[in-house]
Amino acid sequence: MFWEKELECMAREDLEQLQLERLQSTLYRVGTHVPFYRQKFNELKVDYEAITSLEDLRRLPFTMKQDLRDNYPYGLFAVPLRDVVRLHSSSGTTGKATVVGYTRNDIKTWSNLAARILCSAGVTADDVIQIAFGYGLFTGGFGLHYGAERLGASVIPISSGNTKRQIQIMQDFKTTALVCTPSYALKIADVMMEMGINSNGLSLKYGLFGAEPWSEAMRREINERLGIIATDNYGLSEVMGPGVAGECRECNGLHLNEDHFLVEILHPTTLEPVTPGEVGELVITTLTKEAFPVIRYRTRDLARFLPGECPCGRTFKRISRIMGRTDDMLIIKGVNVFPTQIESVLFDIEGTEPHYRLVVERERNEDKVTVMVEAVESIFFDEMKKQRALVETIRRRLASELGISVEVKLVEERTLERFDGKGNRVIDRRKF
Numbered sequence: 102m103f104w105e106k107e108l109e110c111m112a113r114e115d116l117e118q119l120q121l122e123r124l125q126s127t128l129y130r131v132g133t134h135v136p137f138y139r140q141k142f143n144e145l146k147v148d149y150e151a152i153t154s155l156e157d158l159r160r161l162p163f164t165m166k167q168d169l170r171d172n173y174p175y176g177l178f179a180v181p182l183r184d185v186v187r188l189h190s191s192s193g194t195t196g197k198a199t200v201v202g203y204t205r206n207d208i209k210t211w212s213n214l215a216a217r218i219l220c221s222a223g224v225t226a227d228d229v230i231q232i233a234f235g236y237g238l239f240t241g242g243f244g245l246h247y248g249a250e251r252l253g254a255s256v257i258p259i260s261s262g263n264t265k266r267q268i269q270i271m272q273d274f275k276t277t278a279l280v281c282t283p284s285y286a287l288k289i290a291d292v293m294m295e296m297g298i299n300s301n302g303l304s305l306k307y308g309l310f311g312a313e314p315w316s317e318a319m320r321r322e323i324n325e326r327l328g329i330i331a332t333d334n335y336g337l338s339e340v341m342g343p344g345v346a347g348e349c350r351e352c353n354g355l356h357l358n359e360d361h362f363l364v365e366i367l368h369p370t371t372l373e374p375v376t377p378g379e380v381g382e383l384v385i386t387t388l389t390k391e392a393f394p395v396i397r398y399r400t401r402d403l404a405r406f407l408p409g410e411c412p413c414g415r416t417f418k419r420i421s422r423i424m425g426r427t428d429d430m431l432i433i434k435g436v437n438v439f440p441t442q443i444e445s446v447l448f449d450i451e452g453t454e455p456h457y458r459l460v461v462e463r464e465r466n467e468d469k470v471t472v473m474v475e476a477v478e479s480i481f482f483d484e485m486k487k488q489r490a491l492v493e494t495i496r497r498r499l500a501s502e503l504g505i506s507v508e509v510k511l512v513e514e515r516t517l518e519r520f521d522g523k524g525n526r527v528i529d530r531r532k533f
Contacts, residue, residue, distance in 0.1 A: 314425055332347065
């Protein structure tokens, strides 16, 4: 077991003192070694040595993804390259790639925090963990790999893709924990059904899923079809990778590793703190990163703080699962729409499959939304009125959930694209 109880159950007063000390140390590190931050502090007339409380955090500048791109590749590093033992990078598919680095101590910290996430989800040294995230420059595979080894579990670094082989390995190696995206977990379930394999014949017990937003309904679907306990975890390359936050077995929110990350939830437009329980943008300051510390990094991920204490005993703040992103949130007819809202509705409607595509177009200066939904095969052999009834049910439920009307189109099973990695279910054809 890897439960750092003395840290994860720390009193709030002690935690805040530790956070302040680590924040001051981080500010000194970036203020003396990173020209970008030194310039930012000068522009805002901020004396980083005068930061004496956590409330002073609001005086500090934000860091944006564009700042990482502008300083590509090593401009934001706080240590010489000779001290960097690992480099990772984003894909660069939406612009110039971002590069992050790790010292030997950063790797140790990363391993410990990923091990915390695995432990809180129920994984122990006796488990066999199959990591179906892509490896390479993506941080997801390596981070949870390190955590599993730190935990003492057996690791199968199979990477993503080749789903039939994934299933064969699960059978032969007696995998007990699966690590991948929730989309890919459902794809595995689909292929298992095609192969005539019953999940009850596997050794799977746990699933640790992340890298894309997913709904509670999707969790239930995965649990039922794979016979596991599915938990959510969160991380991003810019602040470390997996290990920033994760659910315990209570499945009632993700525990933030607050001794290593100072987390704010701010209104995406005003950048002021939201009221307790309100959805806003996660903004993260690293407290222990040596090679690549970041100050008030705007993640663009939307979540909210959850009230109350968790029965597991951990005292770190909890956040909701990621509800979407400020930069892929759709604004349709003036209404904020998240794909996870659509997903949640569809999972609860009998006759539909857990796969959909959202197409947004603009006709005569008005937004038009079409939701393409996979329906079970039998619906296409029923009377047309049953198909129309299903379409009307979906349309009515979506209108109630989203607050806007949508068109619904039924398509046959396996018509829509499946994803090995992050699901991309939105096609926005509007020209702004």
